[in-house]
Amino acid sequence: xxxxxxxxxxxxxxxxxxxxxxxxxxxxxxxxxxxxxxxxxxxxxxxxxxxxxxxxxxxxxxxxxxxxxxxxxxxxxxxxxxxxxxxxxxxxxxxxxxxxxxxxxxxxxxxxxxxxxxxxxxxxxxxxxxxxxxxxxxxxxxxxxxxxxxxxxxxxxxxxxxxxxxxxxxxxxxxxxxxxxxxxxxxxxxxxxxxxxxxxxxxxxxxxxxxxxxxxxxxxxxxxxxxxxxxxxxxxxxxxxxxxxxxxxxxxxxxxxxxxxxxxxxxxxxxxxxxxxxxxxxxxxxxxxxxxxxxxxxxxxxxxxxxxxxxxxxxxxxxxxx
Amino acid sequence: xxxxxxxxxxxxxxxxxxxxxxxxxxxxxxxxxxxxxxxxxxxxxxxxxxxxxxxxxxxxxxxxxxxxxxxxxxxxxxxxxxxxxxxxxxxxxxxxxxxxxxxxxxxxxxxxxxxxxxxxxxxxxxxxxxxxxxxxxxxxxxxxxxxxxxxxxxxxxxxxxxxxxxxxxxxxxxxxxxxxxxxxxxxxxxxxxxxxxxxxxxxxxxxxxxxxxxxxxxxxxxxxxxxxxxxxxxxxxxxxxxxxxxxxxxxxxxxxxxxxxxxxxxxxxxxxxxxxxxxxxxxxxxxxxxxxxxxxxxxxxxxxxxxxxxxxxxxxxxxxxxxxxxxxxxxxxxxxxx
Numbered sequence: 273x274x275x276x277x278x279x280x281x282x283x284x285x286x287x288x289x290x291x292x293x294x295x296x297x298x299x300x301x302x303x304x305x306x307x308x309x310x311x312x313x314x315x316x317x318x319x320x321x322x323x324x325x326x327x328x329x330x331x332x333x334x335x336x337x338x339x340x341x342x343x344x345x346x347x348x349x350x351x352x353x354x355x356x357x358x359x360x361x362x363x364x365x366x367x368x369x370x371x372x373x374x375x376x377x378x379x380x381x382x383x384x385x386x387x388x389x390x391x392x393x394x395x396x397x398x399x400x401x402x403x404x405x406x407x408x409x410x411x412x413x414x415x416x417x418x419x420x421x422x423x424x425x426x427x428x429x430x431x432x433x434x435x436x437x438x439x440x441x442x443x444x445x446x447x448x449x450x451x452x453x454x455x456x457x458x459x460x461x462x463x464x465x466x467x468x469x470x471x472x473x474x475x476x477x478x479x480x481x482x483x484x485x486x487x488x489x490x491x492x493x494x495x496x497x498x499x500x501x502x503x504x505x506x507x508x509x510x511x512x513x514x515x516x517x518x519x520x521x522x523x524x525x526x527x528x529x530x531x532x533x534x535x536x537x538x539x540x541x542x543x544x545x546x547x548x549x550x551x552x553x554x555x556x557x558x559x560x561x562x563x564x565x566x567x568x569x570x571x572x573x574x575x576x577x578x579x580x581x582x583x584x585x586x587x588x589x590x591x592x593x594x
Numbered sequence: 595x596x597x598x599x600x601x602x603x604x605x606x607x608x609x610x611x612x613x614x615x616x617x618x619x620x621x622x623x624x625x626x627x628x629x630x631x632x633x634x635x636x637x638x639x640x641x642x643x644x645x646x647x648x649x650x651x652x653x654x655x656x657x658x659x660x661x662x663x664x665x666x667x668x669x670x671x672x673x674x675x676x677x678x679x680x681x682x683x684x685x686x687x688x689x690x691x692x693x694x695x696x697x698x699x700x701x702x703x704x705x706x707x708x709x710x711x712x713x714x715x716x717x718x719x720x721x722x723x724x725x726x727x728x729x730x731x732x733x734x735x736x737x738x739x740x741x742x743x744x745x746x747x748x749x750x751x752x753x754x755x756x757x758x759x760x761x762x763x764x765x766x767x768x769x770x771x772x773x774x775x776x777x778x779x780x781x782x783x784x785x786x787x788x789x790x791x792x793x794x795x796x797x798x799x800x801x802x803x804x805x806x807x808x809x810x811x812x813x814x815x816x817x818x819x820x821x822x823x824x825x826x827x828x829x830x831x832x833x834x835x836x837x838x839x840x841x842x843x844x845x846x847x848x849x850x851x852x853x854x855x856x857x858x859x860x861x862x863x864x865x866x867x868x869x870x871x872x873x874x875x876x877x878x879x880x881x882x883x884x885x886x887x888x889x890x891x892x893x894x895x896x897x898x899x900x901x902x903x904x905x906x907x908x909x910x911x912x913x914x915x916x917x918x919x920x921x922x923x924x925x926x927x928x929x930x931x932x
Contacts, residue, residue: 374772471783471790472909494907508783510636511791512659513907532718540721546666546793549658 679890704734
């Protein structure tokens with residue numbers, strides 16, 4: 273009986289704790305809203321994130337944002353494990369917190385971050401844990417060029433290097449303008465395939481390659497078809513429509529070792545009559561795009577993606593790749 | 595059984611009339627499925643042009659679409675339907691278990707792990723997916739057989755060993771997917787199973803297996819009937835139960851592995867089609883096998899047509915459509931019969 277009472281008391285205390293926790297939240301908010309905080313942003317998940325002071329221990333959970341952060345002169349104490357080469361060797365000093373899709377909570381918390389930057393759509397499940405530890409966490413997405421610009425600016429605001437961020441943006445924009453200025457009047461039609469010839473998946477406007485093509489005024493013949501799921505970047509597509517679309521060139525976003533994939537896919541495509549009948553294939557206009565520029569977000573190297581595709585599609589204007 | 599309900603005084607003659615009727619119905623469905631699959635697509639091509647494209651060697655875009663895309667895809671789908679349905683029907687008989695299908699004897703997970711390993715770890719060696727997946731499937735089937743062998747084969751042991759090995763292999767697939775999540779797209783599409791971009795070379799791969807496997811399956815129909823009487827009676831009738839079981843499982847493995855290596859892990863056909871056929875023609879394997887094969891053709895071709903047309907120009911992997919449309923239909927059959 274005594275023990276039962278004890279349990280009951282425990283449960284009561286817990287419940288009251290939970291409720292008092294809930295009740296105190298709005299009060300917290302009021303305090304920070306008194307404009308003493310360092311930064312207040314709405315992240316891409318629609319959450320309001322408050323940074324009471326300038327973050328000193330940032331943990332970034334996605335490589336793309338890591339590059340952006342270092343690009344504007346920031347530093348991280350934690351980064352995702354990755355097999356791709358980092359742009360800033362300095363960023364490799366930061367502690368690893370596991371692979372992007374499989375972040376290790378304990379490692380993450382042990383770094384005692386005062387800001388965690390996750391990728392929207394991947395890291396939502398970490399929000400409750402971090403929030404309960406009173407660690408600010410923002411969910412950001414970065415696909416298109418516009419996203420990149422916004423994120424560079426945001427990182428500049430976070431680390432307090434607005435001027436540097438602006439110069440990074442200006443430099444990038446200038447290089448892109450140079451490329452766009454030289455675009456030929458007659459634009460080409462392309463289709464952008466995702467990764468493999470085993471099935472037909474096309475990249476739409478929301479993907480990195482699709483976005484770059486749009487900036488270069490290249491006509492993507494798959495654009496305009498709605499994707500059936502919520503992810504508008506890629507969609508399984510009808511090969512028949514590709515025949516009808518009659519693209520000038522086929523661009524393939526690769527994953528992994530590009531040279532090997534290129535060799536293999538070229539024979540795959542040539543030996544499969546379903547592909548071999550396409551005009552672009554017959555004319556040898558099948559090109560491969562490196563994964564670090566078109567599969568993973570290039571971030572502050574976005575101009576390189578633009579330059580790369582321009583060279584691939586209009587070699588007569590921009591010269592050949594490599 | 596359904597026929598006894600429809601024909602209360604079911605004599606031998608009525609039963610065979612009923613079976614003939616069902617077989618003809620299935621055949622019509624299959625032929626209809628193939629024709630529909632040829633005539634419908636993201637691109638509208640008139641019937642005239644289709645016939646022209648098939649029988650004359652012109653070089654227009656119609657010819658390209660019909661001859662190099664639609665026709666081979668339809669044929670690959672039809673053969674995949676035959677292979678998976680036959681494999682399922684055989685396995686359900688051999689294991690005397692209604693849940694037996696290519697998944698149970700480890701074929702899907704074996705092929706799955708092998709295929710996904712190639713696609714994720716060695717994406718530049720993608721041409722190996724078909725042969726390696728085939729080897730993975732056969733290896734898993736043999737492995738399960740060895741595990742289940744203890745002075746003979748008992749169906750329950752095979753099924754339990756199959757479940758365990760499948761779980762083991764599937765954990766490998768999941769691990770690969772988690773650690774290489776940036777490359778899973780191709781692997782994911784393959785695991786769902788689809789006929790996109792399948793053309794003549796794929797037909798060349800699967801065709802010999804369908805012919806050989808199909809003939810062996812039909813030849814084994816009598817044995818399957820005897821096996822279904824129970825081991826003791828089968829032995830009494832002079833059948834070498836173990837050898838028959840191993841032989842028929844091997845045939846099923848060949849059929850399923852060749853299909854899986856070409857189109858990916860297409861579930862459903864191997865499990866549901868034989869059941870649907872059984873509900874309609876009964877469990878005499880001399881009728882059940884052809885009925886399953888023909889129904890398999892109908893189901894795959896019709897589902898693939900729907901998959902291509904429903905959201906055109908977006909295509910849905912056929913595996914999704916098949917389960918989505920087929921499962922409710924199967925439940926209907928099941929309820930009606932019960």
